[in-house]
Amino acid sequence: MKFVLATVLAFTLFFYPKELNAKSKKENKLLIFSLTKSYRHKSIKDGIVAIRALAANNGFEVDTTESVNSFTLENLSRYKALIFLNPTGSNVFTEEQKQALKSYINKGGGLVGIHAATDFCFEWEWYGNMIGAFFTDHPKVQQAKLVVVKPKDRLMKDIPQSWLHTDEWYNFKSFNPEVKVLMRVDESSYQGGKMGEFHPIVWYHKFEGGRIFYTGLGHTPEAYTDPLFLKQLLAGIKWAMRK
Numbered sequence: 001m002k003f004v005l006a007t008v009l010a011f012t013l014f015f016y017p018k019e020l021n022a023k024s025k026k027e028n029k030l031l032i033f034s035l036t037k038s039y040r041h042k043s044i045k046d047g048i049v050a051i052r053a054l055a056a057n058n059g060f061e062v063d064t065t066e067s068v069n070s071f072t073l074e075n076l077s078r079y080k081a082l083i084f085l086n087p088t089g090s091n092v093f094t095e096e097q098k099q100a101l102k103s104y105i106n107k108g109g110g111l112v113g114i115h116a117a118t119d120f121c122f123e124w125e126w127y128g129n130m131i132g133a134f135f136t137d138h139p140k141v142q143q144a145k146l147v148v149v150k151p152k153d154r155l156m157k158d159i160p161q162s163w164l165h166t167d168e169w170y171n172f173k174s175f176n177p178e179v180k181v182l183m184r185v186d187e188s189s190y191q192g193g194k195m196g197e198f199h200p201i202v203w204y205h206k207f208e209g210g211r212i213f214y215t216g217l218g219h220t221p222e223a224y225t226d227p228l229f230l231k232q233l234l235a236g237i238k239w240a241m242r243k
Contacts, residue, residue: 028060030237031079035066037089041116043221047085050224054234060241071097073104081110081211081240084117084131086218091123102126105210110240114233115218118172130207132179132214133172133200139192141168141220146201149181155204155213155235156182163228164189168219171195179203183232185216202232204239211240 032051034044048064055062063079071093076082082104093101105111111130119135121127128134143166148156169185171194183202187193201216213236215229223229 113214144190
């Protein structure tokens with residue numbers, strides 16, 4: 001009897017906590033992907049620093065990669081959410097790697113796209129539907145007014161109804177009408193907008209089992225020290241992670 005109790009105790013102390021730790025690690029782990037095959041944003045390094053700081057303050061772990069070889073079923077399963085931080089280029093994934101990303105999303109994975117995440121994988125219709133739109137062009141970096149479209153959405157908590165921000169304002173094509181737009185950029189407040197009165201700039205949606213959040217902000221290094229942008233980005237990351 002004593003031997004049985006000792007065995008049960010040993011299992012509880014040494015094996016069960018390890019299982020909990022492994023699960024907890026996955027629940028709190030992010031992968032930042034920032035591969036660039038065309039234009040490379042100077043702000044990528046600033047974005048990584050900022051996201052690492054957000055993660056440290058909220059109990060998350062962060063890995064980074066610029067390798068498409070990270071896109072395997074086994075590797076992606078280690079992460080609660082992926083962050084596509086200003087990736088650029090087309091035809092970067094093999095069919096097997098594309099399938100790995102699709103499977104990750106289908107199994108409930110989260111993905112946060114920042115700025116140039118819509119300037120990526122133009123040849124892949126699924127990706128465009130998933131991220132929500134594709135980039136077409138942009139005017140020069142300038143200040144514009146952002147307007148909250150869904151002020152009662154929890155992702156907009158503590159975000160003012162309108163605020164001024166300096167960034168590179170993307171025009172989009174192939175917009176997925178199923179996404180929920182959180183913020184728009186007021187085209188009357190800057191020069192170069194081509195989408196009219198309603199110009200989405202931040203959105204999210206549930207897509208084929210996964211959770212996708214996208215922000216068109218994040219071109220400049222200064223964006224990653226803007227408290228409102230970081231607050232909104234953190235809300236998007238937590239939502240994608242199901243936190």
